[in-house]
Amino acid sequence: MTTSRDSAIVALVRLVASAYAWKSGPVRKLKLWSDVPAAARPACFVFEGGLESYAWSEGAVPKRVIEPKLFIYLSARGDTPGASLLNGVMDALDQAFALSGADLGLGRNTLSGAAYSCRIDGKVLKDPGDLDGDALLVVPVRIVLA
Numbered sequence: 001m002t003t004s005r006d007s008a009i010v011a012l013v014r015l016v017a018s019a020y021a022w023k024s025g026p027v028r029k030l031k032l033w034s035d036v037p038a039a040a041r042p043a044c045f046v047f048e049g050g051l052e053s054y055a056w057s058e059g060a061v062p063k064r065v066i067e068p069k070l071f072i073y074l075s076a077r078g079d080t081p082g083a084s085l086l087n088g089v090m091d092a093l094d095q096a097f098a099l100s101g102a103d104l105g106l107g108r109n110t111l112s113g114a115a116y117s118c119r120i121d122g123k124v125l126k127d128p129g130d131l132d133g134d135a136l137l138v139v140p141v142r143i144v145l146a
Contacts, residue, residue, distance in 0.1 A: 003115055003145040005066055011114035012141065013046055016070060019096035020044070020089055030071055033134060038075040042089065045071040063116065064145040074135040082128030082135035089137060093120065116146040 009028065016026045024036065024043035036043045047069045054062040072089055076082030097120055103109050108117035122140035129135035 005064075005145065008066070008111060008115040008118070008143050008145055009046065009048060009068065011111035012068065012118060012143065015096055015111060015118075016044060016046070016093070020092045026070070033073065036073050038077065038133075041073050041075045042085075043073045045073075047071055061146075066143045066145065067121075068141050068143070070137070070139040070141060072137040072139065074129070074137075075133060076129035076135040077133035082130060082133075083126070085135055086126050086128055086137055090124065090139075093139060111143070116144040118143045 013026050013028065020042065022042055022044050024040045026044035026046055028046050028048065030045045030047045031043075048066070050069065051067045053065045055065065056062045070093075074082065074085045074089070076085055097109055097118070099107070099109055109119060110116065111118045119142055120139055121142035124140070125136070125138035127134075127136040
């Protein structure tokens with residue numbers, strides 16, 4: 001049986017929702033900066049556009065890979081440096097993606113069985129908002145579906 005893309009993304013949203021005290025989100029529809037006032041931040045969006053790939057082995061069932069990105073907007077207008085705010089969010093995400101329970105034995109995060117594996121994978125874009133007070137994180141996620 002193959003895992004649906006939608007159920008894996010829903011499980012990712014649940015995982016990210018529990019990771020941090022968001023004022024908005026996470027939601028699956030990306031918004032522009034201008035549509036997210038500072039009072040609604042920190043805000044998290046799961047962007048599902050971009051790459052998707054298939055990896056075939058000798059079997060008849062491919063490993064399907066989807067690569068959503070987490071777009072996180074923060075307000076860095078206060079006394080706390082934006083870089084510190086971004087680091088706090090990344091630390092919370094690292095903890096949320098850490099293996100626990102049955103996933104420890106498997107050696108991979110399965111999003112509670114909704115995916116073969118899920119992890120933060122790639123280069124994280126960090127803009128601390130030093131010049132304009134609008135801090136941004138773009139976090140690449142790799143989900144392998146069974």
